Amino acid sequence: MENQVADTGQTMLDEVVEGLRKSQKQLPSKYFYDERGSELFEQITRLEEYYPTEIERSILNQNIDAIADSIGSKAMLVELGSGSSSKTRLLLEKLDSLASYVPVDISEEYLLKIVSNLRIEYPRISIIPVFADYTSHFKLPSLGDSYSQQVLFYPGSTIGNFLPEKARSFLSTLADITDPDAGMLIGVDLKKDKQLLESAYNDEDGITAKFNKNMLKRINRELGADFEINLFAHKAYFNEQEGRIEMHLVSQKKQEVQIADETFVFNKGESIHTENSYKYTLDEFEDLVSDSFSVEQVWTDEDDYFSVQYLSKK
Numbered sequence: 231m232e233n234q235v236a237d238t239g240q241t242m243l244d245e246v247v248e249g250l251r252k253s254q255k256q257l258p259s260k261y262f263y264d265e266r267g268s269e270l271f272e273q274i275t276r277l278e279e280y281y282p283t284e285i286e287r288s289i290l291n292q293n294i295d296a297i298a299d300s301i302g303s304k305a306m307l308v309e310l311g312s313g314s315s316s317k318t319r320l321l322l323e324k325l326d327s328l329a330s331y332v333p334v335d336i337s338e339e340y341l342l343k344i345v346s347n348l349r350i351e352y353p354r355i356s357i358i359p360v361f362a363d364y365t366s367h368f369k370l371p372s373l374g375d376s377y378s379q380q381v382l383f384y385p386g387s388t389i390g391n392f393l394p395e396k397a398r399s400f401l402s403t404l405a406d407i408t409d410p411d412a413g414m415l416i417g418v419d420l421k422k423d424k425q426l427l428e429s430a431y432n433d434e435d436g437i438t439a440k441f442n443k444n445m446l447k448r449i450n451r452e453l454g455a456d457f458e459i460n461l462f463a464h465k466a467y468f469n470e471q472e473g474r475i476e477m478h479l480v481s482q483k484k485q486e487v488q489i490a491d492e493t494f495v496f497n498k499g500e501s502i503h504t505e506n507s508y509k510y511t512l513d514e515f516e517d518l519v520s521d522s523f524s525v526e527q528v529w530t531d532e533d534d535y536f537s538v539q540y541l542s543k544k
């Protein structure tokens with residue numbers, strides 16, 4: 231909960247400076263997603279090496295009938311994060327009996343664009359955008375008895391960006407703001423061969439490297455910092471101990487960076503930790519959600535690279 235107060239109460243400058251003062255320098259991964267960052271992420275999802283997007287889509291596709299059964303008819307489908315993806319469309323196509331689709335996103339401009347397109351494509355579904363940071367306490371629209379049950383949709387294994395303790399508290403916050411019979415459809419990336427994991431974050435085309443370095447460009451532009459982008463190298467590896475992919479930006483020489491009126495010294499080889507992407511076993515994930523949710527169904531691909539799970543509130 232402390233984190234959530236910090237998330238909403240601190241400015242980007244506060245958070246950046248605070249992260250860079252730590253002995254292991256760090257930056258919050260949410261700052262990847264400015265306009266250019268979102269575009270680069272789109273490119274990542276189309277990379278040969280980045281298996282999660284394609285596999286999740288195919289799991290949804292292949293199990294759409296069972297998934298539709300879990301969601302039930304007249305549901306309020308609440309998507310956490312941008313609702314632009316083809317995954318959302320896959321559900322909206324199939325679930326013609328949805329009472330409403332509620333995309334929750336922090337970017338108002340982006341959300342309005344998506345919503346106006348979806349309203350044209352799915353005129354029979356009532357679409358109710360909520361502008362909010364879904365990681366802090368937000369309110370779902372009160373739609374009386376116009377729906378049967380609330381179902382949260384959280385694809386892409388974005389849950390993996392949270393430290394496990396934060397994921398637990400996030401899930402319990404979600405449980406707090408939903409009806410007693412709410413469900414959740416969630417995408418979870420699974421533990422697998424280290425080489426496969428690492429190549430997904432070290433693509434041949436260097437798109438992930440651009441995505442990582444774009445954070446520094448953003449900080450230069452928005453906070454007037456003077457990072458020399460070319461003096462930082464992308465590094466991503468699987469930390470087996472922690473069960474997570476870590477992304478870093480590694481200083482290629484001893485250098486100084488100025489932000490506001492503060493100077494940050496980087497030694498040669500010193501890194502900024504920019505992202506964690508946790509990978510779970512099915513048992514680990516079941517334990518992670520167990521304070522607030524029960525795992526009702528698990529769908530995976532034939533290699534068990536990725537899972538889509540239906541959870542219900544305890």
Ligand code: AVJ
Nearest residue numbers: 274386387388391431438507
């Ligand atoms: C969108 C957070 C799920 O962790 O795999 C992709 C982001 N970072 N490549 C992930 C990401 C580098 C992605 N998530």
